[in-house]
Amino acid sequence: MMRTRPLKVALLGCGVVGSEVARIMTTHADDLAARIGAPVELAGVAVRRPDKVRGGIDPALITTDATALVKRGDIDVVVEVIGGIEPARALITTAFEHGASVVSANKALLAQDGATLYAAAEQHGQDLYYEAAVAGAIPLIRPLRESLAGDKINRVMGIVNGTTNFILDKMDSTGAGYQEALDEATALGYAEADPTADVEGFDAAAKAAILAGIAFHTRVRLDDVYREGMTEVTAADFASARQMGCTIKLLAICERAADGESVTARVHPAMIPLSHPLASVREAYNAVFVEAEAAGQLMFYGPGAGGSPTASAVLGDVVAVCRNRLNEATGPGESAYTQLPVSPMGDVVTRYHISLDVADKPGVLAQVATVFAEHGVSIDTVRQHGRQDGGGEASLVVVTHRAPDAALSGTVEALRKLDTVRGVASIMRVEGE
Template structure:
């Protein structure tokens, strides 16, 4: 084309970084045609630059362990950050921006913890910050929310954004397995890490929920603002109970605007959703995000939420976008936090609940249980009771109408104080109805 190449610094060469480097090399001609100028790797920052990488078709001389020196080079136009974590990623991204480079990042943890600092730096230095790959892998969800729905009012975002937990819950639903057994299978197949804490305790999904809520409601939301519960307490009995009421258990990221439009809520927790809901059919390690907007109505985005190639697809999409801006002399949209809405506490969240109790199987117990619900203003929708074994105990399952989380928690404490209640075995929210 005759135009000088745009120089790309790649920070990290793990599963995703390797695939990004491969695509930049093997699809160089197509990418140049789409951008208007060639994209050329300036360097790849890794911990061990001398490690053999025979399957990666790039010049070994490109590898360096001096990440700071790489991003501060004057000939670097674009920086791709796929190392993850908070530091040194934050310092490297800020240094790149200060040097005039636009940044593409897949770092959900950094964006959810300190996105405001990154957006401010991008604005100050007149560069782009794109991060589609930070949420839901290959699924294009962030840019549609940031750009395509910019003229609409998003009311709710409901998503399955963690493949590990979705795989575990799918296996529990399909086979009747317990949490531990399903997790072991996920680890054996490579769907779960050796230490799965970030996934099964909801930290990964909470970071993604913070990013989604910030975009949806034009308000700064951090991971600390997101109520988080994982799936470690979900039992085979919970999954069976969901099946009995025509539902399935999913770990959901839920971001919603209050009815008066004055506050937002962001939460991650397991919930029962009807099998008729579109998210109920999202199985195994797939992700999906369901968006409800005022004018557009209901939209769903579905696909592979992790993995080298899917995530690299999102990175390359962002890279082409910011490279086009560099060629054309413009910039993409920056942070939109003008609404600055209150992030409400979990206690004010309103939803339905599925409560399982072990109770004495005798007359008057149901009335006593119903009285506790009534005292706290929680209305009962349905009640199901069945004997437990040959003894004098029974399982009592109560599904409520909509109530605040605070009222439900007070109800649970009241139930635990009843002589006839041996235990509150499960409390799970009911969504998607």
């Protein structure tokens, strides 16, 4: 039997995502009510610009006083899609204090101070759901928090930013340079006017912190995530990758150490074999590859951004939270019982592709090989060819076996000091093998 009193939802933010949340709540009201067991009602919408026309939303619901809205006391669920740290953090904690559960898409806040939000939710007996914070419409957070709760996750690796994947895909498939591919992404609306958060890896790093925390049951903050952007990736890097049977992706990688005593979280461009499932992820799509002890390898794929896909994830959380309220229960909270330390990037062990500009004369390869050996980095393959423009220089490409990142950094520093090395053209990690 359906409860007749509606569950009331307050919406904080009515931009691309918020407006879609409101639209779907209205157009699919009957279906949502049937799935929840009670009607859901949009009870208020907090915005910064009240005079903007918002089709399909009753103007009487619009307010600029977000704090008053979350303090009302009759609100069951607060949906926060304004982003940023403040006032979002204060509004979410205030919502908990006044008896509302929260659905958020705020990856930056969750990565920087998720512990505070979890603690406030637990203190006041409320839910905190955030499926939309990572990978848009792709069901990922709930499978990690619930479906795989009985398993041990060892690695999460994925493409979690559509803008960067679009740019790198265009560079790979068309031979375009970075700036040309970025311009196309901007023209199509995939990249913001200021793309820094995407191309420098900040967006992906926030998502990596969230994924690592859930996967490894430990607290991982944004500051714990090693980050490199992809603005230095060149057409020459893609040419080298193709020679190795690889492509290049900006990856978020979260790993449990082999001994199980620590974890790492990192974001950087990397070469991956064309045979790996992530290599075939095209355009602005996202995909996350999970390796679990019992379940094995799992792949989650789909649109990672956009108004409708993100709203789909938000409303999935709204349905779950509303069901919990009807049953006078709450869903999973923070699971950080392992309290594992986050190791520095220097401890990460992987393979490397290093491209050097060197003097084209006898003995250079031997000098370079000696430096690698002195730092304990084993060489797998070497390719050398003279520069077409002459000038007595050659290009030397070294691919290593697995080695600690700190050892590779020491190797590169020593290589730069050799008189025969004119420059280090690029350094790329090789993953997914």
